[in-house]
Amino acid sequence: xxxxxxxxxxxxxxxxxxxxxxxxxxxxxxxxxxxxxxxxxxxxxxxxxxxxxxxxxxxxxxxxxxxxxxxxxxxxxxxxxxxxxxxxxxxxxxxxxxxxxxxxxxxxxxxxxxxxxxxxxxxxxxxxxxxxxxxxxxxxxxxxxxxxxxxxxxxxxxxxxxxxxxxxxxxxxxxxxxxxxxxxxxxxxxxxxxxxxxxxxxxxxxxxxxxxxxxxxxxxxxxxxxxxxxxxxxxxxxxxxxxxxxxxxxxxxxxxxxxxxxxxxxxxxxxxxxxxxxxxxxxxxxxxxxxxxxxxxxxxxxxxxxxxxxxxxxxxxxxxxxxxxxxxxxxxxxxxxxxxxxxxxxxxxxxxxxxxxxxxxxxxxxxxxxxxxxxxxxxxxxxxxxxxxxxxxxxxxxxx
Ligand code: ADP
Numbered sequence: 001x002x003x004x005x006x007x008x009x010x011x012x013x014x015x016x017x018x019x020x021x022x023x024x025x026x027x028x029x030x031x032x033x034x035x036x037x038x039x040x041x042x043x044x045x046x047x048x049x050x051x052x053x054x055x056x057x058x059x060x061x062x063x064x065x066x067x068x069x070x071x072x073x074x075x076x077x078x079x080x081x082x083x084x085x086x087x088x089x090x091x092x093x094x095x096x097x098x099x100x101x102x103x104x105x106x107x108x109x110x111x112x113x114x115x116x117x118x119x120x121x122x123x124x125x126x127x128x129x130x131x132x133x134x135x136x137x138x139x140x141x142x143x144x145x146x147x148x149x150x151x152x153x154x155x156x157x158x159x160x161x162x163x164x165x166x167x168x169x170x171x172x173x174x175x176x177x178x179x180x181x182x183x184x185x186x187x188x189x190x191x192x193x194x195x196x197x198x199x200x201x202x203x204x205x206x207x208x209x210x211x212x213x214x215x216x217x218x219x220x221x222x223x224x225x226x227x228x229x230x231x232x233x234x235x236x237x238x239x240x241x242x243x244x245x246x247x248x249x250x251x252x253x254x255x256x257x258x259x260x261x262x263x264x265x266x267x268x269x270x271x272x273x274x275x276x277x278x279x280x281x282x283x284x285x286x287x288x289x290x291x292x293x294x295x296x297x298x299x300x301x302x303x304x305x306x307x308x309x310x311x312x313x314x315x316x317x318x319x320x321x322x323x324x325x326x327x328x329x330x331x332x333x334x335x336x337x338x339x340x341x342x343x344x345x346x347x348x349x350x351x352x353x354x355x356x357x358x359x360x361x362x363x364x365x366x367x368x369x370x371x372x373x374x375x376x377x378x379x380x381x382x383x384x385x386x387x388x389x390x391x392x393x394x395x396x397x398x399x400x
Contacts, residue, residue, distance in 0.1 A: 001062045001073050004136040008153075009050050009057030009078070013145045018059045019044040020142060022074065025061050028132045029072055030122030039116050042094040042101075043074045046112050049090035054078035054110075063118075063129060070118040070129070071100075077111045177237040184234040191230065195223045224267060228295065232360040235292075236344070239367050246286040246371060250399050253283045253315060253322055260291045261313060264298050270307035273298065278316035282395040289368045296361040297326040297388045303355055305330025305385065321374075322394050327387040333380040341378055342366040365390075 004025055007018045022040035031039070043059065050057035057078040064071045088103070091112065095101040100115040118124055141147040202216045238244045254277045261275050294313075301311040305328045312327040333341065337348040347359040369376045369390045380386035 001064045003060045003062040005061040007059045018047045042097040045094040046076050049087050050078045071115045073115040080108050080110050180237040184230045187230045235364045254280050268302035271302045272310045274312050276314045281322050293365045296365045301328035321391040323391045325389040329385040332382040332384050
């Protein structure tokens, strides 16, 4: 059957709608008023039963064409929920009105077909039928209820589509995270081996071959940079899936900063890293993660400033918190960059073509500080430099 009209069967209003639409279609097909009423009554009798006793009902009205003959037909489908016999009792009245009445059951889906043949006197032709279908296609809703129902169905459809899109986007995101996680794991192993051999080679070269030691130190530095990038890739996927792991311990902050600064100095050989420590305090931190934050802030300070300039690393106590700041005299940032600097993958337009990077470091640093119950902020002026500050809670002095 080619469907001209669909009415979903949910309540009494739909019953009226199914009745009115049956009348309209029968009328357009050239049937007499008596036949229109008979057909519409039979359809609404079945629809009433379906609305009362079944679920997911749908009434489809259209025309079946067979051997050049046409029949006005209603297919009323629903999901059988309970005893079909109780429904069939109600169908008997409709069957008396229209003898061409079939019930087809496939699994739980039931289809009731009601058909009435269109007499030749109606002078229906395929062309005329085509126009009738077009008429119903173009026809707007016949009542405010149908209008609301139509809009609801549209919203439902849009909602379904959005849900599917969301599922798809989440699937792609999961795939991306899994790829990042696997790829960075795989990259980490050979790099760790490479780094061990470079360290061994530096030791073996000792002081005997100065230029060789210099080259090896450069390889070592680049290996550390590569390790940091791979760690960032791994962290992004972990942080997205909420799987970032922390090993918190109680730490003397000044001692930790002094030791970290020694290691990080190696990464910024062309800058002078000045450390200025405030009052000694204890903090609860994951030292590996915290070193990652310092590493990122100090490497950025070096990357985005001219070689030979200073980077200041300071700590000071502010109430119940300790503040750590990293200041550079570099290129600084625009207002727009200041706003977005902690966003994932954000990189200022000005730096994209001149400086390497992925825009992951500050996003990860901000997550780590968040997870330490802390706060990270930035102040910056274009052409003058930037200062990044993060604060974390201080532990009572007697904490072990
Ligand atoms: P990356 O440096 O790899 O691009 P980050 O997440 O560490 O990624 O930094 C994001 C962006 O913030 C950088 O691309 C740059 O535009 C800006 N930025 C970060 N640190 C500084 C700094 N010290 N001076 C100027 N711009 C900076």
